[in-house]
Amino acid sequence: MIFFIRLAMLSLFCLSNAAMAAEPGRNDFAYGLELAVDNNGAIYKALLPESVYRGVSRFDLADLRVFNAQGEMVPHAVRRLPVRTPSTAAASWTVPFFPLYRNDAESSEKLALQITTSSTGALVDVRRQDTAPTPEVVNAYLLDCSASSRPVARLLLAWQPAGDSFVTTVRVESSEDLNVWQPLVNKATLAELRSADHQMGQYAIELPGRKIKYLKISWPAGEKQVLLTAVKAVEVAEVQAQPRQWTEIAGSLIPEEPGIFVFDTQGCRPVDQTVLKLPEANTLIEGVLSSRSTEANAWQSRGRGVFYRMEVQEARLESEPLILPVSSDRFWRLQVLPASGNGLGVGQPRLRLGWVPHELVFLARGQGPFLLAYGSAQLPKETPASASVDLFSRLEKEGGIVGHARPAGNQFDLGGAELLTPPAPPLPWEKWLLWSVLVSGVAGVGAMAWQLFRQMNQATPGNDMRK
Incomplete structure (x- = not known):
């Protein structure tokens, strides 16, 4: 009985060791992409293409590996990129603005400009040469953006409530001397719409993102005029946006x-x-x-x-x-x-x-070309997703030569799409063996108890009485 128990425990141990999966090969994955590298770096980085997200079977991208030309798996990591690299946030400032008037008889504005420089920048005062009382409307605004030397990315406008919904288009021009004007934005939409309890609008004008001194916002004849109450300029932020x-x-x-x-x-x-x-x-x-x-x-x-x-x-x-x-x-x-x-x-x-795609980082161990293999529901659930992300970051900071990799060609089949189907649940051999050991142990204990009971009955003095 003791021999049988020891044999069962040994079998259980051997079975658990045999269940340990070997390192997967390239054909253990459904699809592959060849990676082209740009130099002889020690570490390569590549953004994951969309085909990878369609081909993997695990949301944590754990069914993804990198192989060299000899078919050897090389260390890799998959990491999330920040939406924006931490840096100086975009600054904004209030822009002085001045309305430009026009009556029905005028074909252009006649302006007398007086520019006064202060510690905060140049302030522009606009007066008409002809001050005769005539019916006038605002058909343009002059903006002084000289307070900052930074490129301007957009303008944020606020205006008097219109009372009802409206949509209008405006034109934006730029100048360095208030004499020569260049088109900057030919058509931008401004809008304020109301529907039931909701209000929506377009209050920003996107600009090319360069240094600007003066701006003029105007709208074609017949378009609804906008009576501005405030203007802010937003600088181009010193951040590198990741490719979305x-x-x-x-x-x-x-x-x-x-x-x-x-x-x-x-x-x-x-x-x-x-x-x-x-x-x-x-x-x-x-x-x-x-x-x-x-x-x-x-x-x-x-x-x-x-x-x-x-x-x-x-x-x-x-x-x-x-x-x-x-x-x-x-x-x-x-x-x-x-x-x-x-x-x-x-x-x-x-x-x-x-x-924003994940970034794949891998070591250039062995000869290229390198292969990105992905998509497998056959890997054990406990398979680690990748090497340590912190390790690669430390190697980069310590001067590791970093190159760039990119997909060379389209996705192709490796093991095929059938590898994306989870395998049938394995037979619970370990559980069966454990129950066998327990049942055998109970049976052994019962057998020993029965044998001891018989021996005790045979040794009872009453059974050997002499007359």
């Missing part, structure tokens, strides 16, 4: 659930922004966006907002991107709230997903 990618997915209406649309993104991109594209013009809705990783999971709310698409004359106004916590979920859902009235109208919405 976008994917647009068509929605599907759930027949049994009115106002519910679902979107299958066919991947696990790290989404942090969404834009809802409405099917019809002049539509405004309020809705909730949710997501989940699989169809078996419950929906998790990601954000709520007002989405609109307005078209007036030649101007088009759409809702801004909705900023969300990063989510790698595959399935998304839009719930149109009942307060939205008639809803979306005719057609299906489309959802644009914005994300």
Whole structure:
């Protein structure tokens, strides 16, 4: 009995060691991409292409490896990039502005300019030469941006309430001496729209992002004038924006659930922004966006907002991107709230997903070309996703030669798409062996107890009485 128990325990130990998976090879993954490198660096970096997010089976990208030309796996790490590199935030300042008037008989403005320089910059005072009382309207504004030597990225405008909705277009010109003016923005849209309890608008004018001294904002004859109350200039921030990618997915209406649309993104991109594209013009809705990783999971709310698409004359106004916590979920859902009235109208919405790709970092061990292999539901769940991200960061800081890699060509098959199907659950040999040991132990104890009982009965004095 003791021999049998020891044999069972030895078998269990051997089985657990045999279950340890060997290092996966390139054909243990569904797809591959060849990586082209730019020099003989020791460390290479590459942004993951969208095909990787569609081809992996794990949301943590743990089914991804890098191999050299000899088929050897090389150390790698996958890390999230910050949306913006930490640096100086964009500054803004209030811009002095002066209205330019024009009456019906004038074809151009006649200005007498008096420029006074102070410690805060040049202030411009604009007066008309002809001061005769004539019907006048504001048809332009002169802006003094000389207080800063930094390039200007955009203007933020505030104006007197119009009372009702309006959309207008303006033109922006720049000058260094107030005499010669150059076109800067030929057409920019300003708008303020009201619908029920919601108000939306376009209050910013995007500029090319260069140093500007003076600006003139004007609008064509017949366009609605804007009576400004404040103007701010926003500098070009000293930050390096990471390359953002976008994917647009068509929605599907759930027949049994009115106002519910679902979107299958066919991947696990790290989404942090969404834009809802409405099917019809002049539509405004309020809705909730949710997501989940699989169809078996419950929906998790990601954000709520007002989405609109307005078209007036030649101007088009759409809702801004909705900023969300990063989510790698595959399935998304839009719930149109009942307060939205008639809803979306005719057609299906489309959802644009914005994300910043992960960065792949790997050591150039062995000969190239290097292969990025990904997509496998066959790897053990406890398989580590990658080497330490901190280790690569330390190597970079200590002077490791860093090169850049990029996909060379399209995705190709390695082991094939069948590797994305999870394997059948393994037979619970360990559990069976454990129960066998326990049952055998109980049986052994019972056998020993029975044998001892028999021996005790045979040794009872009453059984050996002599007459």
